Amino acid sequence: MELKEVVGRRRSIRFYLPHKPVERAKIQKMLHAAQRASCVGNVNNTSAVVIWRDEASAELLKRITPPLGYQQMQTAPVFILWYADTDAYEIERWTGHLLDLADQRRIGVDVEETKTQINDVLKPVFGSMWKDMAVSPLAFMDVGQAVAQATLVAYDEGLGTCCMSSPRLEQVANLLDLPDTAVPICLQSVGYPAESWEAGGQTRKAPFEQLFHEGRHGRPFLPDPEVEEQLRTEKLLQREAPLPDRDDELRYVVRALGLEGEFVHFDRS
Numbered sequence: 001m002e003l004k005e006v007v008g009r010r011r012s013i014r015f016y017l018p019h020k021p022v023e024r025a026k027i028q029k030m031l032h033a034a035q036r037a038s039c040v041g042n043v044n045n046t047s048a049v050v051i052w053r054d055e056a057s058a059e060l061l062k063r064i065t066p067p068l069g070y071q072q073m074q075t076a077p078v079f080i081l082w083y084a085d086t087d088a089y090e091i092e093r094w095t096g097h098l099l100d101l102a103d104q105r106r107i108g109v110d111v112e113e114t115k116t117q118i119n120d121v122l123k124p125v126f127g128s129m130w131k132d133m134a135v136s137p138l139a140f141m142d143v144g145q146a147v148a149q150a151t152l153v154a155y156d157e158g159l160g161t162c163c164m165s166s167p168r169l170e171q172v173a174n175l176l177d178l179p180d181t182a183v184p185i186c187l188q189s190v191g192y193p194a195e196s197w198e199a200g201g202q203t204r205k206a207p208f209e210q211l212f213h214e215g216r217h218g219r220p221f222l223p224d225p226e227v228e229e230q231l232r233t234e235k236l237l238q239r240e241a242p243l244p245d246r247d248d249e250l251r252y253v254v255r256a257l258g259l260e261g262e263f264v265h266f267d268r269s
């Protein structure tokens with residue numbers, strides 16, 4: 001699948017085929033995609049624990065179930081707990097990665113000169129603030145980028161996913177033996193969609209010109225309709241939710257999975 005189509009097809013999937021296990025190789029591919037993500041100074045602060053439903057304890061499954069979003073919990077065969085490792089920002093580790101970037105010729109031009117600047121200029125500055133930077137918006141953006149890349153690879157592999165927030169993530173962290181330096185970010189369910197791949201259509205977003213600005217805030221970046229048409233052809237923009245048969249599909253999926261009464265009644269008549 002072309003990249004733009006993968007982006008267009010991605011939408012949160014909340015019903016999975018419970019009888020179809022996810023291949024370990026596909027989860028590995030997701031993790032490789034996460035590892036390849038851009039991150040501040042190449043700190044490599046994104047980590048994850050893969051949880052296979054079949055092997056998880058009843059207590060763990062209970063803890064990872066958030067108060068909202070029960071649907072995906074009922075059927076997903078795999079969950080990934082993504083976390084930020086604040087220890088990756090520890091000054092020696094961090095500058096070690098920067099020095100390595102110099103060795104790789106990824107930053108600077110002259111290796112020795114770049115290393116001298118890292119040691120003499122950056123290290124003293126970062127040395128006093130690395131603990132704050134380890135929990136700054138940029139650090140969590142690193143994790144977001146990694147999860148986004150893993151997510152796109154999942155869709156390219158025919159899987160569906162849904163991220164979940166949960167106030168109980170700290171408890172989950174304990175059950176998974178995460179170190180004190182870990183900041184759990186989100187839990188992601190992964191599985192083969194039990195819904196059609198369209199899953200009722202592409203999730204509607206806020207208006208483009210409301211989100212994006214040009215030159216300064218308040219001057220909307222006006223989208224060119226021809227570009228939008230091109231993106232429709234390239235399948236990044238797709239039919240929006242809810243598609244006409246969505247209610248029927250939801251009733252069908254809920255019945256097929258035996259989930260009636262488990263979380264939401266769709267039929268209000």
Ligand SMILES: Cc1cc2nc3c(=O)[nH]c(=O)nc-3n(C[C@H](O)[C@H](O)[C@H](O)COP(=O)(O)O)c2cc1C
Pocket residue numbers: 010011012014066068069070162163164165166186203
């Ligand atoms: C960090 C994060 C946390 C989320 N938490 C939940 C959740 O607890 N339950 C849920 O059903 N969906 C959750 N979602 C999915 C969002 O509701 C979904 O991404 C949003 O509605 C946009 O839809 P889309 O993913 O189909 O584009 C979460 C998504 C993200 C990125």
